[in-house]
Amino acid sequence: MQIIAHRGASKLAPENTLKAMEIAIALGVGAIELDVQWADGELWVFHDRRLERCTDGHGVLTEQSRDYLASLDAGDGERIPTLWQVMSLIAGRCELHIELKGAHTAEPVAALTRRAEAELGFTPAHWVVSSFHHPELAHFARLRPELRLGALTASLPLHGARFAEELGAWSLNCDVDFVDAGLVADAHRRGLKVLVYTVDEVSDGDALAAMGVDGIFTNRPDRFS
Ligand code: G3P
Numbered sequence: 253m254q255i256i257a258h259r260g261a262s263k264l265a266p267e268n269t270l271k272a273m274e275i276a277i278a279l280g281v282g283a284i285e286l287d288v289q290w291a292d293g294e295l296w297v298f299h300d301r302r303l304e305r306c307t308d309g310h311g312v313l314t315e316q317s318r319d320y321l322a323s324l325d326a327g328d329g330e331r332i333p334t335l336w337q338v339m340s341l342i343a344g345r346c347e348l349h350i351e352l353k354g355a356h357t358a359e360p361v362a363a364l365t366r367r368a369e370a371e372l373g374f375t376p377a378h379w380v381v382s383s384f385h386h387p388e389l390a391h392f393a394r395l396r397p398e399l400r401l402g403a404l405t406a407s408l409p410l411h412g413a414r415f416a417e418e419l420g421a422w423s424l425n426c427d428v429d430f431v432d433a434g435l436v437a438d439a440h441r442r443g444l445k446v447l448v449y450t451v452d453e454v455s456d457g458d459a460l461a462a463m464g465v466d467g468i469f470t471n472r473p474d475r476f477s
């Protein structure tokens with residue numbers, strides 16, 4: 253079962269920061285997940301719609317200027333990194349699961365993954381691009397059809413993994429609260445991997461491995477290495 257550091261090693265450092273990415277790399281993870289949003293002509297690695305929980309700033313991230321976002325403290329003196337800063341840090345040392353948070357992300361992520369392949373030692377096999385925003389994910393698939401896609405759901409879907417197959421996804425990415433053996437089997441019958449978020453307890457990881465799950469997103473990669 254693959255271990256994917258969720259927002260970096262996000263219980264060991266502020267989530268989605270360069271520090272969280274560095275710790276995950278130092279732990280030897282095979283993959284890191286992060287969230288991206290588009291604001292003022294830049295891709296920012298940040299989970300929430302609003303800035304308050306994770307920074308000393310205020311407001312909706314996508315409505316802010318580049319200078320304002322770059323000035324914020326994201327915890328322990330860390331800054332909100334851009335996707336390019338994270339890519340530069342990782343430089344092909346592990347896979348990167350890029351979660352598109354909302355609109356206007358597909359095109360810049362398509363461009364930046366291409367640039368990172370040209371300049372930073374990544375290959376197309378390093379990427380998995382995922383989203384709850386299925387139209388944006390479908391848009392991304394048209395831009396880079398050769399890359400792996402993760403179809404995210406936060407519910408137990410009515411028709412199993414059918415929506416993920418229809419998206420042409422590589423994996424079904426589902427919530428630990430809404431995964432069962434039937435969904436895993438249905439995804440596997442359709443040729444999809446099953447990745448589950450967010451799993452911080454080793455006993456939960458063991459149960460998911462027994463269910464045949466292919467990977468987990470965890471805030472505590474140190475517990476699973
Ligand atoms: O990509 C898995 C997981 O990160 C999806 O949920 O809310 O943590 O981005 P969230």
Ligand code: MG
Nearest residue numbers: 285286287351
């Ligand atoms: Mg995420």
